[in-house]
Amino acid sequence: PRVVDTILETEGLTKEFRGFAAVSDVRLEVARGSIHGLIGPNGAGKTTCFNLLTKFLPPTRGVIRYDGRDITGLKPAEVARLGLVRSFQISAVFPHLTVLENVRLALQRRRGGSFDFWRSEGLLKQFDDRAMALLEDVGLTGYARLTAGQLPYGRKRALEIATTLALDPVMMLLDEPTAGMTHEDVDRIVALVKRVAAGRTVLLVEHNLKVVEGLCDTITVLTRGRVLAQGDYATVSRNPEVQAAYLGT
Ligand code: ADP
Numbered sequence: 001p002r003v004v005d006t007i008l009e010t011e012g013l014t015k016e017f018r019g020f021a022a023v024s025d026v027r028l029e030v031a032r033g034s035i036h037g038l039i040g041p042n043g044a045g046k047t048t049c050f051n052l053l054t055k056f057l058p059p060t061r062g063v064i065r066y067d068g069r070d071i072t073g074l075k076p077a078e079v080a081r082l083g084l085v086r087s088f089q090i091s092a093v094f095p096h097l098t099v100l101e102n103v104r105l106a107l108q109r110r111r112g113g114s115f116d117f118w119r120s121e122g123l124l125k126q127f128d129d130r131a132m133a134l135l136e137d138v139g140l141t142g143y144a145r146l147t148a149g150q151l152p153y154g155r156k157r158a159l160e161i162a163t164t165l166a167l168d169p170v171m172m173l174l175d176e177p178t179a180g181m182t183h184e185d186v187d188r189i190v191a192l193v194k195r196v197a198a199g200r201t202v203l204l205v206e207h208n209l210k211v212v213e214g215l216c217d218t219i220t221v222l223t224r225g226r227v228l229a230q231g232d233y234a235t236v237s238r239n240p241e242v243q244a245a246y247l248g249t
Pocket of ligand 1: 041
């Protein structure tokens with residue numbers, strides 16, 4: 001039998017807002033090392049699910065397990081320390097700092113340190129080297145000295161990913177990394193996510209079926225808070241219910 005090593009799973013995950021179930025009895029299983037897409041039309045419950053998984057919202061019912069432990073009762077910072085990190089958490093990119101300084105700050109926050117270490121030239125150099133390596137990973141080497149506010153939109157999303165990587169995540173949750181992008185930027189981010197997913201698990205919320213096609217090993221389709229289908233792209237996209245949900249028929 002095929003043994004799947006599950007890193008994240010939910011059982012009966014439910015979130016109600018004043019009696020309205022935005023997420024309803026969701027069973028999610030994310031395989032370690034995979035790129036897993038969470039997709040569905042507007043209002044399907046993707047964002048709510050994302051917020052539940054990273055503990056930004058408490059569930060009404062259900063259990064979330066990460067890396068073999070029940071994380072249902074933990075706080076966002078606690079799950080982040082376990083290596084489950086969402087891009088949004090640190091996407092507060094500082095527009096007046098340079099791209100390099102933004103990544104350096106993210107590295108420093110991971111250490112949880114005070115600003116004292118800035119006084120040490122040796123440490124500063126270490127952080128800069130590490131930050132430059134991360135910028136290279138996301139294709140931003142040539143942008144290091146620009147302020148973050150000067151970056152074109154697509155490159156800002158790449159910077160967000162770099163600051164997420166600075167936290168050394170075991171599992172990354174990305175919320176619509178390609179939202180609002182041009183085709184060219186989409187292709188670049190897709191390639192980037194593929195690259196940074198090596199040795200990690202990625203859960204990706206995406207509106208667009210096309211984007212997940214070349215990216216995701218497994219896709220969970222949500223509609224009206226429920227899991228409609230799960231599987232690889234070929235299987236899921238052939239599902240008539242999925243087609244109906246996307247075409248709105
Ligand atoms: P998606 O991200 O797939 O577009 P959401 O998770 O944002 O979907 O929303 C799912 C449903 O839950 C929607 O009908 C939305 O209006 C509702 N919803 C989300 N957040 C709240 C909230 N804080 N209060 C009330 N309803 C909410």
